[in-house]
Amino acid sequence: MIKVKVLANVVVLILFAGFIANTIRGEGDEPQAKTASYVGDGMCTGCHGDVSDAFSKTAHGQLADFQVKDFRKGCESCHGPGSIHAESSNPEDITVFKDLSPSKASEVCLRCHTNGSFMTFSVSEHNINDVSCISCHRVHQTRDNHNLVLAEDKLCLGCHKDIASKLNYPSHHPLREGKMTCLDCHDPHSGEKNLKTVQTPNDLCFECHTDKQGPFTFEHEPVVEDCGLCHEPHGTLVNNLLKKTEPYLCLQCHQFHFQIAEHSDVRGLASSACTHCHTAIHGSDLPSALKTNAGKSLTR
Amino acid sequence: MKSKVFWISVLISIFLIACNALGQESIVTNTDSTTNKDNNQTSPPLSLKVKELSFFTKATTTQNYPGKVGEYEVLDEGARAGIGFAAGGENDKSYIDVQGDFQNDAEQSYHALWDIGKAFKGVFDFDKLRHWLDHDPIKNVNEVKGLPPTRKVYTKDLDAGTDYKADRSVAHASFSYQSPDAPEITGHVSFRQEERRGSVQAISFTMCQTCHVSSRAKQIDQVTQTYSAGVTFQKGKVTADYTFGYRKFEEKAPAPTNFYEGPSTNPDPAFFDTTWPGAPQSYSDKRTYSDEELPYSFVPNSEKTSHTLKTTVRLPHRSNLTVVGDYSANQNLHNSAWLKYNSVASLFNSAVTDKLSLNLKYRYQHIDNDDIESAQVAALAPYLLPNDPYFSPTRLYNSALSRETHKANVDLVYRLLRRSVLRLGWEGDIVDRKNYEGGKTTKNSFRTSVSTRISRKFNTKLEYIGSWIDNPFENYRGGKEVVADSFYLGDIYSTFLDSLRSPLSSDPTREDRGRVRLGFSPSEKWDFSLDTEYRHSRNQTTGWKADYLTPGVSMNFLPSEKTNMNLTYSYQYGRTKTIFSVPVMLLKAGQLNYHYGSINVLIPYNEDIHSLGLGIFRQLSPKLSWNSSATYLFSQGEYITKDLKGHPIDHPEEELDLTDFDTYGKHDYRQLYITLNLDYRLLANIYLTGELGYYDFSNKKIYIYDIDGSVYVANIGISFKQF
Numbered sequence A: 001m002i003k004v005k006v007l008a009n010v011v012v013l014i015l016f017a018g019f020i021a022n023t024i025r026g027e028g029d030e031p032q033a034k035t036a037s038y039v040g041d042g043m044c045t046g047c048h049g050d051v052s053d054a055f056s057k058t059a060h061g062q063l064a065d066f067q068v069k070d071f072r073k074g075c076e077s078c079h080g081p082g083s084i085h086a087e088s089s090n091p092e093d094i095t096v097f098k099d100l101s102p103s104k105a106s107e108v109c110l111r112c113h114t115n116g117s118f119m120t121f122s123v124s125e126h127n128i129n130d131v132s133c134i135s136c137h138r139v140h141q142t143r144d145n146h147n148l149v150l151a152e153d154k155l156c157l158g159c160h161k162d163i164a165s166k167l168n169y170p171s172h173h174p175l176r177e178g179k180m181t182c183l184d185c186h187d188p189h190s191g192e193k194n195l196k197t198v199q200t201p202n203d204l205c206f207e208c209h210t211d212k213q214g215p216f217t218f219e220h221e222p223v224v225e226d227c228g229l230c231h232e233p234h235g236t237l238v239n240n241l242l243k244k245t246e247p248y249l250c251l252q253c254h255q256f257h258f259q260i261a262e263h264s265d266v267r268g269l270a271s272s273a274c275t276h277c278h279t280a281i282h283g284s285d286l287p288s289a290l291k292t293n294a295g296k297s298l299t300r
Numbered sequence B: 001m002k003s004k005v006f007w008i009s010v011l012i013s014i015f016l017i018a019c020n021a022l023g024q025e026s027i028v029t030n031t032d033s034t035t036n037k038d039n040n041q042t043s044p045p046l047s048l049k050v051k052e053l054s055f056f057t058k059a060t061t062t063q064n065y066p067g068k069v070g071e072y073e074v075l076d077e078g079a080r081a082g083i084g085f086a087a088g089g090e091n092d093k094s095y096i097d098v099q100g101d102f103q104n105d106a107e108q109s110y111h112a113l114w115d116i117g118k119a120f121k122g123v124f125d126f127d128k129l130r131h132w133l134d135h136d137p138i139k140n141v142n143e144v145k146g147l148p149p150t151r152k153v154y155t156k157d158l159d160a161g162t163d164y165k166a167d168r169s170v171a172h173a174s175f176s177y178q179s180p181d182a183p184e185i186t187g188h189v190s191f192r193q194e195e196r197r198g199s200v201q202a203i204s205f206t207m208c209q210t211c212h213v214s215s216r217a218k219q220i221d222q223v224t225q226t227y228s229a230g231v232t233f234q235k236g237k238v239t240a241d242y243t244f245g246y247r248k249f250e251e252k253a254p255a256p257t258n259f260y261e262g263p264s265t266n267p268d269p270a271f272f273d274t275t276w277p278g279a280p281q282s283y284s285d286k287r288t289y290s291d292e293e294l295p296y297s298f299v300p301n302s303e304k305t306s307h308t309l310k311t312t313v314r315l316p317h318r319s320n321l322t323v324v325g326d327y328s329a330n331q332n333l334h335n336s337a338w339l340k341y342n343s344v345a346s347l348f349n350s351a352v353t354d355k356l357s358l359n360l361k362y363r364y365q366h367i368d369n370d371d372i373e374s375a376q377v378a379a380l381a382p383y384l385l386p387n388d389p390y391f392s393p394t395r396l397y398n399s400a401l402s403r404e405t406h407k408a409n410v411d412l413v414y415r416l417l418r419r420s421v422l423r424l425g426w427e428g429d430i431v432d433r434k435n436y437e438g439g440k441t442t443k444n445s446f447r448t449s450v451s452t453r454i455s456r457k458f459n460t461k462l463e464y465i466g467s468w469i470d471n472p473f474e475n476y477r478g479g480k481e482v483v484a485d486s487f488y489l490g491d492i493y494s495t496f497l498d499s500l501r502s503p504l505s506s507d508p509t510r511e512d513r514g515r516v517r518l519g520f521s522p523s524e525k526w527d528f529s530l531d532t533e534y535r536h537s538r539n540q541t542t543g544w545k546a547d548y549l550t551p552g553v554s555m556n557f558l559p560s561e562k563t564n565m566n567l568t569y570s571y572q573y574g575r576t577k578t579i580f581s582v583p584v585m586l587l588k589a590g591q592l593n594y595h596y597g598s599i600n601v602l603i604p605y606n607e608d609i610h611s612l613g614l615g616i617f618r619q620l621s622p623k624l625s626w627n628s629s630a631t632y633l634f635s636q637g638e639y640i641t642k643d644l645k646g647h648p649i650d651h652p653e654e655e656l657d658l659t660d661f662d663t664y665g666k667h668d669y670r671q672l673y674i675t676l677n678l679d680y681r682l683l684a685n686i687y688l689t690g691e692l693g694y695y696d697f698s699n700k701k702i703y704i705y706d707i708d709g710s711v712y713v714a715n716i717g718i719s720f721k722q723f
Helices: A002-025 A041-047 A049-055 A083-088 A102-110 A116-123 A152-159 A161-166 A201-208 A221-225 A264-270 B002-022 B269-275 B279-284 B371-383 B493-498
Strands: B049-064 B078-090 B095-104 B107-116 B120-133 B154-157 B164-178 B185-207 B211-235 B238-251 B257-260 B292-295 B302-315 B319-332 B338-351 B356-368 B403-417 B420-433 B441-455 B458-470 B475-479 B502-504 B510-520 B526-538 B545-560 B563-585 B594-619 B624-639 B666-681 B686-699 B709-721
Touching: A041 A049, A102 A116, A116 B238, A116 B302, A116 B319, A116 B338, A152 A161, A161 B526, A161 B545, A161 B563, A264 B211, B049 B095, B120 B185, B185 B257, B403 B441, B502 B563
Parallel strands: B154 B211
Antiparallel strands: B049 B078, B049 B709, B078 B095, B095 B107, B107 B120, B120 B164, B164 B185, B185 B211, B211 B238, B238 B302, B257 B292, B302 B319, B319 B338, B338 B356, B356 B403, B403 B420, B420 B441, B441 B458, B458 B510, B475 B502, B510 B526, B526 B545, B545 B563, B563 B594, B594 B624, B624 B666, B666 B686, B686 B709
């Protein structure tokens, strides 16, 4: 335990050392040339009239001054100062997002989008895997649906095709029916495994399935450990999003009742489902069945 | 401990905010480069425009079991009218968008989004659906005729033939306000209310005179209310957010009750008095109740509060540092037990060079759930005698949830080319469960991946993750016993449970995962993709292992602007093996006292799921468009017990045969979903819409109840659309 605490302190110190070093080191780089100057949106409209017209109807195109107090508005807020490009018409003289690496493209957006889940986008799985802001959002189009390229679930499932197939399995959350979306559980901008919780994955499940939270007097250890030990939330063959059918699921961790060997009546009920008797499988406040098992049979 | 962790994160946040003074970048004003040059100019009024208004009639007819073909649908027979709408409006300062549809009282969806003067923003959602729930007929599939009633395991469904379903609604609203006079500060509040009402199956098991399993309907009337309020401060390079959360859960419906027999009598004197001396003593230790009517399937109310503080600092050299502190306390209002959670996390990323970026994460968690021990003592007190010989205090269970965890990640991402990256990562995880005999769980995972989009036509990703786990989560008293000839009957059951056991687990000690993704677009008309993952997991202590292979291919074909086709196929191959540990007792006449150890047999579980999907869109004429989709699933799952037989060491006479145990453990499903949609432009803004759907589900294997069913859906409507 002492070694772990020392290790934890060392890690925190390393993080702070990195922070101090960066604070002292100097300025960061900018994607666009430093010698250009800002010319204003009127200059952009001259050549990019259609895009400029569409942009003016978007949230970005209608920003109030107080929303961007420390930054610039308009085309050059993202594409950089355009004086050289205005003269040369050369795309290399201005920031063109499709020519940027995904992480650099996202950094432009993150200069303004700094609140909420964007606070940790830079360390999110999407950003680390080169999925940038512009992979999903289109800034120049209308503001409907958060400027997404496609409707939410179609967009997610376009890359996560393995999940798309699971949504059709016999037991599933109602995404296929259009009554839930990926964003009910996932935050594409942050979170461990992009889950919408800063606590444990179980706490995310308990947002909707609060009746399973407890804390119960008589708990079932794999339930408090991880809902994912028994359930697969995207879709399963077996009822109730269970990874395997009963009683196989349970017998991976529990031995048989001895009565099953000798008493075919017990075998008849147990071989179809353990939860025929152990109904309070997620935990219970009520003692059950065996006094010498401290009431923890989870049959009530 | 709890307050120490939280206040550490507060101090860290204050430190970071103070350090911001070192790195303020120069402010660029907005004098010339504003799209809307004059923010003080009077804006045109915000008017709401109807974008879409539709009226439709939906009819469904169902055959056989509805729960699989329409688990989340209302499948009442006959036609039902519905309405849909979408409207919106905007000017240069404000925006509003509303949409929704009402199909029936149990199927509704509404959404609103607004931005008033750029300062007041909000979102409102309301969704309601119906959920068909299982009704297990609880047949005792091997019910033995002729046994005396007191030795018979029998079942009774007191609600036979009833459909169980629950209507679930979620209303969510969130607002934020950013004052133009103090733009650094944004306040935010949100409210969420979830309701579940209906009936669900409640099974009760009374074990005393006999094993009697009965089923009734249980009403559910659950309300979960979640409130949050917070403030975000953003200035220069620093953003800090504090959010307070409160959640209340209430089950308003009473729990059902059942009669639970007490420990009064030997259940079958004619049998046990002649074959099992001392049976009354042995049965007394198995009973908790006292011939009383008691509730079961009880759902406790609960309350939870949380505090979350998050601070991010943008650092020079394209770096960011975030610290998150979280504290929550959840109380079960029935047993008064508290569950307390603390965590602090640091996340750091930096562009070390132009090509190399570094990501570091660390999280510490402390969870305290020890209150449940005192709750157990209180719950058992009514059933215990002073110095009760049949109660062992050693059997009280401390929570497996109480723990400290440390988790760290290091990820290096090296940009090989502009759109090609190499990723190397390590994740370490230590879980120290306070009340757990199994010891600390330590997990080390190493990840390497290469992804590239070397051209617009081709992209690929190759990934490997290897994990090594010491002391994975397990049931350390699971079974796999090989010790024989120990007495247990005639002694209390806890002695049997405390005797030497080896662990059983479905968590691995070693896991390998490999993934390949390929995308190929040879032309603007064609697009192909392949996504395959293989995962091998094994527990070297318990013998458990699992292999999963999930290949999938998809094809998109766009021959013209008027036609779009896609075809997908995916396959899930799963093979798991685990030890079935069966204790063998001598339960024959005159000799019920011996436990002969266990037979331990490796039993497989096999899954094969094939999924084929086809979608077509076609603009048949300037006025008529058609789209259709079809999905076919062929899925099988089973465990196989043909080898589940044997005898304990040195006791060949105790041959045990459970080879038929898997009779009701097989699934062989066929699912077919077909939809056809037509959209015809009658007039400039008036459209006729039609939808036909057919869903069919069938199970080809014997099961404890029939789950086959099909549903036909027809939907005809007329809509006004204004783009």
